[in-house]
Amino acid sequence: MALHVSLQALRAFEAAARHSSFKHAAEELALTPTAISHHISKLEDRLNVSLFIRQTRKIVLTDAGRLLATATTEGFTQIETALASIRQLNEVVRVTTTSSFAAQVLLPELYMFNQHYPDIVVQIASGELMDSQPHTIPIRLGNIKEVQAGDRLNVEHYNLFGHQSLESLRTSDTRPVIxxxxxxxxxxxxxxLEAWLAENGLNKADFKIREFDQELFCVQQAVAEQAWVFCSETLTRRLCAMGQLRPISSTGIASELCYYIPGKTRSQTDNAKKFIAWVQELILS
Amino acid sequence: MALHVSLQALRAFEAAARHSSFKHAAEELALTPTAISHHISKLEDRLNVSLFIRQTRKIVLTDAGRLLATATTEGFTQIETALASIRQLNEVVRVTTTSSFAAQVLLPELYMFNQHYPDIVVQIASGELMDSQPHTIPIRLGNIKEVQAGDRLNVEHYNLFGHQSLESLRTSDTRPVIxxxxxxxxxxxxxxLEAWLAENGLNKADFKIREFDQELFCVQQAVAEQAWVFCSETLTRRLCAMGQLRPISSTGIASELCYYIPGKTRSQTDNAKKFIAWVQELILS
DNA sequence: CCTATGGATGAGTTAAAATCATCTATAATC
DNA sequence: GATTATAGATGATTTTAACTCATCCATAGG
Known part of the structure; x- marks a missing residue:
């Protein structure tokens, strides 16, 4: 397999063939025409074939030269294309996550990340679509027991959030909605939920429990109706900071859920690592 | 386009990716593992992406690495394939020519060429098929006026050949067959033919002219029937040397025909040049 | 715990590659 | 038809980069 020909020479040849000129090839590769000439004659010596017919101020490919020119151009193009996409891959960080996490955590904080790393483009997609595509970072919610320890970002803590105090819940006449x-x-x-109610001396039967399949909807509905929502602290941190929600209990309750990134520790581009470190910081703080 | 990454580094990477081992890559490329390591970390620095995840005694490609590995392997393979076919192209000389020239000139003399150049494989094909395929040397018969001067191998000289003397032709009772x-x-x-007859004081009407579309058949028929054949000296030289035919006139007559090789002077491999030089010598001697 | 393995790191050496100066051939210009 | 300019060839010299050596680190396996 080993081709004892210099790849540099092949690159010089490729450029010369493409330009039909040593001079222009030299310009492209930032070399002197002499270097191109040397490379090509060395190549011809090694292969024992002439690749160009030298006419004055003009070079023409031989049959062998044409064969090699096609192969080198295509081969190098393929490699350079890959290099270009790696470059781009590194500039752009693609993330997929749940609508809830995207809307309540990631998107609101993203401008901070952009301020820190103005050169990194972050693309966020939510929903089940393009999930776990290659070169995409999936931020998922999973069961702690089933998630590899290294992949875990946090442990989800839950709490009841609303506008009124715990006291008003206990003394309410009507069955309040959670x-x-x-x-x-x-x-x-x-x-x-039940563990939390028990811990706070409350009884599930005293409430109307209404359910959505996304935490985001629960939070939004609770804010709109000034009702209560039992929800992870991660998703409500922003609304609490804005005064739109308040935690009812001073300490939340740990759940068996966590956010995680499959393969968090391995196989990431530089910028992806920066982004992951930032998310990790964000979610733990 | 220039990506400013060293091709050597890419080759080192490609081998390392293929073997999943710096050590084995080093063996393949006849280098030290250190060199591979240097190359790859330089590559990673340049691209600002890690290509391998280093585990102890094991390296695993990252996503970016996998992308690049595929491209480099395919790209280099394409180039190496071309180089291999150029190598082979140079070992083998492919020739097409007419059945007549092949049978009467080329094939009988070929063993002399093989003795001189035992490493060069000559493949001869005749007929209209694979004519003027790339990398094939066509030896053709053409009109002098229409053939580029540089492409010409000879000028065809014609003569009448047979077993009897010119005298016997003149005094024959029956109309002899030519x-x-x-x-x-x-x-x-x-x-x-007519010019030759006139030059030798003969009249076409005194002969039966029989025609084939290939000189080879004419010659073979004439030998078989001990008849006469009007034919180029090129094709009869061997039979004359063997005593199977004799030229009737001491000097042949020049024709407007010639053997030629399109693009004789340009675009040939080393061995093709040797073969062409040998044919040139053969046809002129 | 110790040894062996595979890779990382940095300094030193060597070999390859680029340049410089010079030369040739010829196309274009006067 | 002489002159200039252009594109490439050639060989000696210099510069660059690639490879190795010595050393170090982490860990898998006995």
């Missing part, structure tokens, strides 16, 4: 999530995916652990 | 050629291709100049 919005909670029932995942579309049945394999995903349930939000620890 | 075999001559009528080319299938009407554009080709006719053999100068």
């Amino acid at each position: 919005y909670s999530t029932r995942w579309k995916n049945p394999a995903l652990c349930k939000p620890p | 075999y001559s050629t009528r080319w299938k291709n009407p554009a080709l100049c006719k053999p100068p």
Whole structure:
């Protein structure tokens, strides 16, 4: 297999063939025409074939030259195309995640990331579509027990959020509405609503539990109706900071859920690593 | 387009990716593992992407690495394939020519060429098929006026050949048979039979002229029947040397025909040049 | 715990590649 | 038909980069 010909010489040849000129090839490769000439005659010596017919101020490919020119041009093009896409791959960070995480966490904070790394373009897509495509970072919600330790970003802590105090909940005449999530995916652990109620001396029967399949909807509905929502602290941090929601209990309750990135520790571009580090920081803070 | 990454580094990477091992890549490229390591880390620096995940005694391609590995392997393979066919192209000389020239000139003398150049494989094909395919040397019969001067191998000289003397022709009772050629291709100049007869004080009407579309058949028929054949000296030289034919006139007559090789002076491999030089020598001697 | 393996790192050496100066052939211009 | 300019060839010299050596680190396996 080993071709004892210099790849540099092949590149010189390729450029010369493409331009039909040593001079122009030299310009393209930022060399002197002499260097091109040397390369090509060395190549011809090695292959024992002449690749160009030298006419004055004109070079013409021989049959062998034409054969090699096609192959080198195509071969190098293929390689350069790959290099170009790697470059681009590194400039752009593609992320997929749930609508909830995207809308309540990622998108609102993204401008901070962009300020820090103005050269990195982040593309966020949510929904089940292009999930786990190559070169895309998926931020998923999963069961702690089933997620590889290294892939985990956090442990989801849940709490009840609303506008009124815990006291008003206890003394309410009507059965207050609590919005909670029932995942579309049945394999995903349930939000620890009952555990939280028990811990806070409350009884599920005293409430009307209404469910959506996305936390985002629960939060939005609760804000709109000034009702309560049982939801992860991750998703409500922003709304709490804005005063739109308040945690009812001072400490949340740990769930069996976590956000994670499959293969978090391995196989990432430089910029992807920066982004992941930033998300990690964001989600833990 | 210039991506400013070293091709050597790419080759090192390609081998490392293929073997999943710096050590084996080093062996393949006859280098030290250190060199491979240097190359790859330089490549990673340049591209600002990690290409391998280094685990102990094991390297695994990243996404970017996999992308590049595919492209480099395919690209280099394409180039190496071309180089291999150029190598082979140079070992083998392919020739096409007429059945007549092949049978009466080329094939009988070929063993002399093989003795001189035992490493060069000569493939001879005759007939209209694979004519003027790339990388094939066509030896053709053409009209002098229409053939480029540089392409010409000779000028065809014609003569009448047979077993008896000119005298016996003149005094023959019956109209003797002369075999001559009528080319299938009407554009080709006719053999100068009438000019020769006139020059030798003979009259066409005194002979029966029988025609084939290939000189070879004329010659073979004449030998078989001990008849006469009007034919080029090129094709009869061997039979004359063997005593199977004799020229009737001491000097032949020049025709408007010649053997030639299109593009004789340009675009040939080393071995093709040797072969052409040998044919040139053969045909002129 | 110790050894062996595979890779990383940095300095030093060597070999390859680029340049410089010079030369040739010829196409274009006067 | 002499002159200039252009494109490439050639050989000596210099510069660059590639490879190796010595050393170090991490860990898999006995």
